Amino acid sequence: MVGVMSFPRTTIGKKVIMAVTGLIWIGFVAGHMFGNLKMYLGAEHFNAYAEGLRTFGEPFLAYGQALWLVRIIIILAVVLHIWAAVTLKMRNLQARPVRYSKHRKLHADAASLSMIYGGVAILLFVLYHLAHFTWGLSAVHPDFRPTDPYHNVIVGFQNRLATGIYLIGLVALALHLYHGTWSMFQTVGLNNKSYDKLLRGLAWLVAIIIPLGFVTVPLGVILGILS
Numbered sequence: 001m002v003g004v005m006s007f008p009r010t011t012i013g014k015k016v017i018m019a020v021t022g023l024i025w026i027g028f029v030a031g032h033m034f035g036n037l038k039m040y041l042g043a044e045h046f047n048a049y050a051e052g053l054r055t056f057g058e059p060f061l062a063y064g065q066a067l068w069l070v071r072i073i074i075i076l077a078v079v080l081h082i083w084a085a086v087t088l089k090m091r092n093l094q095a096r097p098v099r100y101s102k103h104r105k106l107h108a109d110a111a112s113l114s115m116i117y118g119g120v121a122i123l124l125f126v127l128y129h130l131a132h133f134t135w136g137l138s139a140v141h142p143d144f145r146p147t148d149p150y151h152n153v154i155v156g157f158q159n160r161l162a163t164g165i166y167l168i169g170l171v172a173l174a175l176h177l178y179h180g181t182w183s184m185f186q187t188v189g190l191n192n193k194s195y196d197k198l199l200r201g202l203a204w205l206v207a208i209i210i211p212l213g214f215v216t217v218p219l220g221v222i223l224g225i226l227s
């Protein structure tokens with residue numbers, strides 16, 4: 001019998017941690033994507049929404065407290081997600097000093113490696129994105145205004161290199177979301193053959209709708225719909 005404290009050290013425990021923390025991030029990116037669509041309502045609406053994220057819960061909560069709560073949750077989730085991914089991979093390598101020759105196993109290895117590379121790409125993208133739109137580092141954003149995120153986004157995407165980095169980041173996100181959602185279904189035991197098609201379809205839906213929603217904003221700026 002596995003105790004509560006040792007559960008995270010078991011293979012299934014790590015997979016559950018990956019699934020739960022992955023789901024937290026899916027919730028965050030889905031909410032963030034819907035929020036970004038407010039760009040189409042104009043500067044006043046979008047900036048009021050960004051300010052609303054900080055005043056949320058007042059007067060019970062102080063300014064920015066709700067936002068910080070969300071930040072703490074997503075930071076903890078990403079740290080645990082990476083920890084579980086790295087320790088699972090190390091366990092797999094240790095358990096298998098001689099590499100499998102079977103095609104199926106090689107396929108699984110390639111999938112897990114591409115998840116690791118994709119995860120690193122997303123992490124680097126998020127760091128760039130924070131420097132671009134949250135911290136407003138002058139080396140990354142030419143004209144950052146702390147209280148005008150609408151302006152920051154419009155000016156930000158007028159730079160083709162920045163837009164290219166977002167497009168690459170969103171492709172990496174789509175692939176990671178597809179494989180991650182599918183793995184999550186397997187972990188929670190939804191790997192019944194008769195649901196296979198439905199679950200693959202659901203994984204595709206998550207992997208396409210979220211990045212597609214995000215990409216409408218840089219595309220809107222490039223096409224001059226947002227200005």
Ligand code: HEM
Nearest residue numbers: 029036050071126129133134149153166173214215217218
């Ligand atoms: C075209 C795509 C995106 C746009 C236009 C965009 C826009 C923004 C903006 C304007 C902010 C600052 C908001 C504020 O300070 O009020 C922000 C923050 C943030 N974004 Fe994005 N975002 C995009 C994609 C993503 C993706 C794909 C992720 C995650 C994988 C992400 C994660 C974050 C995080 C973690 C923050 C910091 C939130 C905070 O702590 O205040 N964003 N984004």
